Amino acid sequence: MTATPPLFEIDDLQVSVADKQIVNGLTLSLRPGEVHAIMGPNGSGKSTLANSLMGHPRYTVTGGDVHLQGESVVEMSPDERARAGLFLAFQYPTDIPGVSMINFLRRAISARRGEEIPVREFRQVLNEVLGRLQMDEQFVRRYVNDGFSGGEKKRAEILQLGLLQPLVAVMDETDSGLDIDALRIVSEGINTFHSDDNAILLITHYQRILRYVQPDHVHVLIGGRIVESGDASLAERLERDGYEPFMERTTEGVLSS
Amino acid sequence: MTTAASEAPVTPRSEYEFGFHDDVEALVKLPKGLSREVVNTISDIKEEPDWMRRLRLKALDHFNARPMPEWGGELGDIDFNDIHYYVRATDRDESDWEDVPDYIKDTYDKLGIPEAEKQGLLAGVGAQYDSEVVYHNIREDLEEKGVLFLGTDQALREYPELVREYFTTVIPANDNKFAALNTAVWSGGSFIYVPPGVHVDIPLQAYFRINSEDMGQFERTLIIADEGAQVHYVEGCTAPIYSSDSLHSAVVEIVCKAGSNVRYTTIQNWSNNVYNLVTKRAMAYQDAVMTWVDGNLGSKLTMKYPAVYLMEPGAHGEVLSIASAGQGQHQDAGAKIVHAAPNTTSVITSKSLSMDGGRSTYRGLLKVYDGADGCRSNVRCDALMLDEHSRSDTYPVMEIDEKKVDIGHEATVSKVGDEQLFYLMARGLSEEEATKMIVNGFVEPIIKSLPLEYAVEMNRLIELQMEGAIG
Numbered sequence A: 001m002t003a004t005p006p007l008f009e010i011d012d013l014q015v016s017v018a019d020k021q022i023v024n025g026l027t028l029s030l031r032p033g034e035v036h037a038i039m040g041p042n043g044s045g046k047s048t049l050a051n052s053l054m055g056h057p058r059y060t061v062t063g064g065d066v067h068l069q070g071e072s073v074v075e076m077s078p079d080e081r082a083r084a085g086l087f088l089a090f091q092y093p094t095d096i097p098g099v100s101m102i103n104f105l106r107r108a109i110s111a112r113r114g115e116e117i118p119v120r121e122f123r124q125v126l127n128e129v130l131g132r133l134q135m136d137e138q139f140v141r142r143y144v145n146d147g148f149s150g151g152e153k154k155r156a157e158i159l160q161l162g163l164l165q166p167l168v169a170v171m172d173e174t175d176s177g178l179d180i181d182a183l184r185i186v187s188e189g190i191n192t193f194h195s196d197d198n199a200i201l202l203i204t205h206y207q208r209i210l211r212y213v214q215p216d217h218v219h220v221l222i223g224g225r226i227v228e229s230g231d232a233s234l235a236e237r238l239e240r241d242g243y244e245p246f247m248e249r250t251t252e253g254v255l256s257s
Numbered sequence B: 001m002t003t004a005a006s007e008a009p010v011t012p013r014s015e016y017e018f019g020f021h022d023d024v025e026a027l028v029k030l031p032k033g034l035s036r037e038v039v040n041t042i043s044d045i046k047e048e049p050d051w052m053r054r055l056r057l058k059a060l061d062h063f064n065a066r067p068m069p070e071w072g073g074e075l076g077d078i079d080f081n082d083i084h085y086y087v088r089a090t091d092r093d094e095s096d097w098e099d100v101p102d103y104i105k106d107t108y109d110k111l112g113i114p115e116a117e118k119q120g121l122l123a124g125v126g127a128q129y130d131s132e133v134v135y136h137n138i139r140e141d142l143e144e145k146g147v148l149f150l151g152t153d154q155a156l157r158e159y160p161e162l163v164r165e166y167f168t169t170v171i172p173a174n175d176n177k178f179a180a181l182n183t184a185v186w187s188g189g190s191f192i193y194v195p196p197g198v199h200v201d202i203p204l205q206a207y208f209r210i211n212s213e214d215m216g217q218f219e220r221t222l223i224i225a226d227e228g229a230q231v232h233y234v235e236g237c238t239a240p241i242y243s244s245d246s247l248h249s250a251v252v253e254i255v256c257k258a259g260s261n262v263r264y265t266t267i268q269n270w271s272n273n274v275y276n277l278v279t280k281r282a283m284a285y286q287d288a289v290m291t292w293v294d295g296n297l298g299s300k301l302t303m304k305y306p307a308v309y310l311m312e313p314g315a316h317g318e319v320l321s322i323a324s325a326g327q328g329q330h331q332d333a334g335a336k337i338v339h340a341a342p343n344t345t346s347v348i349t350s351k352s353l354s355m356d357g358g359r360s361t362y363r364g365l366l367k368v369y370d371g372a373d374g375c376r377s378n379v380r381c382d383a384l385m386l387d388e389h390s391r392s393d394t395y396p397v398m399e400i401d402e403k404k405v406d407i408g409h410e411a412t413v414s415k416v417g418d419e420q421l422f423y424l425m426a427r428g429l430s431e432e433e434a435t436k437m438i439v440n441g442f443v444e445p446i447i448k449s450l451p452l453e454y455a456v457e458m459n460r461l462i463e464l465q466m467e468g469a470i471g
């Protein structure tokens, strides 16, 4: 059996922010249909990784490379990456007062498709995804993330995931701050999106979302590098024992380097 | 007579789409400069009553006696001796576009005015070309109800007592240097009278166009809404691009009698070599509502602070303003509200943009007189800068001489946020599209209070200006 070629490859990536090296040579490979979970303590560099993958101007890639479908993305602007099929669900989505969700979503979906989406088709897909996420139609009349509750913001990110149909979705703590029902609905949203053609990189602190969205691989990120990888059972171990058992390795690996 | 409209010889900003001018010899063009003789000549040409001539001459003395204001924009480059104070292209004010000289009608065709009138989007249209009104027309049913909408000169000829009753009662001849100048040399402008209880359901529109080089346009607009009347007046302004500067110094006086409702919308898109120094003021009486919607996009320097004086209990004043300053522009705009009676209310909402090295200033005055208790006012001014080398200042002044009032005030100055840009770009929008979206969102609270056609127009003009600034 020949292995399918990777959809998304992170190769020895190094990222610095404010002249501080945060991601220290991270390598990861996602095949179509896979779900990878990244877990790690606060400040270990998870959001730095996520933002730099999307091309945030404040994060500088100082080494390594990232390929989407075999194409390097590190020189691309964020919008080029998005149009190429990369998606970031933000840990802290930004509000944009005065810009209605519906207008924004229509522009975004048209940008992703490379052509204007007809109004009727847009309404149809929008209503479908809204229904699936149990979101009121009135919701899209509001301004982008403006005055949204924490949970509404996360749901709005999943709404965008469902509409934009990316190839690779990086989800930065989408489960944080959700109540029990919302967690289930959001997880179902992710599962509906997930197919054999796309891949998901799920950043989380908690094992509970992994009961709904089952990962093929779990990675432990400490000090800006992956110190352990395993299957779903690794998440259970982390939940039970914490990061303590892995800390030693970083001290050797990172601090001495 | 040449009828071709040609491209302007000098185009500092090629994006300005109304930069064309008509190559025509004016019928009357007074020599440059300001003097008693010039003022007298204007009065002679107009065959005015004597009281108006005396008023003009007195105003000229005020103008000469007053120093240039030093608190606002840079006015030092205006050479009052290098301006034609009166230029007349045609000798008639027509009420049928077919009778307007072709080259002038062509100009308005390009601006889309006759078309909008034909489509019934407007209840009446006025058009001023240089110093004189060339066209005025009002829907018949409104005329039958006694609504007057005509050029101010024509009003002075046909309704001299009505004009005399209100002229300079809202803005005295010596109010400020530029109001004095306007009073001395005024020509054109709109006169509107709406009888008691009459509602003008769709807007009356006037369109001001400067065509001649080195000229000053000094229109004078007077609106009287009688008790319980309702009217919405819209004005738009453009000018060709010449190598030397023009001066536009208008005065707008509005009387809102008890229970009336007046809305005055301006979309100013002068070319970037026009000094736009305008005095606008309304007096609102018992329970009247006065709203200024003020959009300032063009000009070299605009100094304009629409004012509402709330004279009797229950009156409400509102100013919604957008200013956008691009390269070489200074928009010094704002609002003035005076609470002179108890239980009056007001709202000021100002949004200003600066880009491409442009400068926006919000200058506001909120005054509450002692004894005007129970007043409520809410002031909100936000400024957004698109880049590092643009500038934005806010000077909100409050003079509150009464304790029992409820005043809210909020001011913000911000740059287009990196996080907002990144968020939109992460969804596939280009930097330019993302910036436009953020700016549109910023001005949205004002845009949504405009009638649809003007909202579309305003958005379009802002985008046009941004295309010059970004990328």
Ligand SMILES: Nc1ncnc2c1ncn2[C@@H]1O[C@H](COP(=O)(O)OP(=O)(O)OP(=O)(O)O)[C@@H](O)[C@H]1O
Residues within 6 Å of the ligand: A017, A018, A020, A022, A040, A041, A042, A043, A044, A045, A046, A047, A048, A049, A058, A091
């Ligand atoms: N703009 C910045 N300026 C300075 N330091 C930064 C900046 N952004 C991130 N850092 C630092 O980089 C480190 C990693 O931060 P990051 O947000 O990637 O962590 P995280 O793993 O996502 O944490 P959490 O679980 O709390 O979300 C932290 O020490 C943080 O303070």
Ligand SMILES: [Mg+2]
Residues within 6 Å of the ligand: A046, A047, A048, A091, A172, A173
């Ligand atoms: Mg984080």
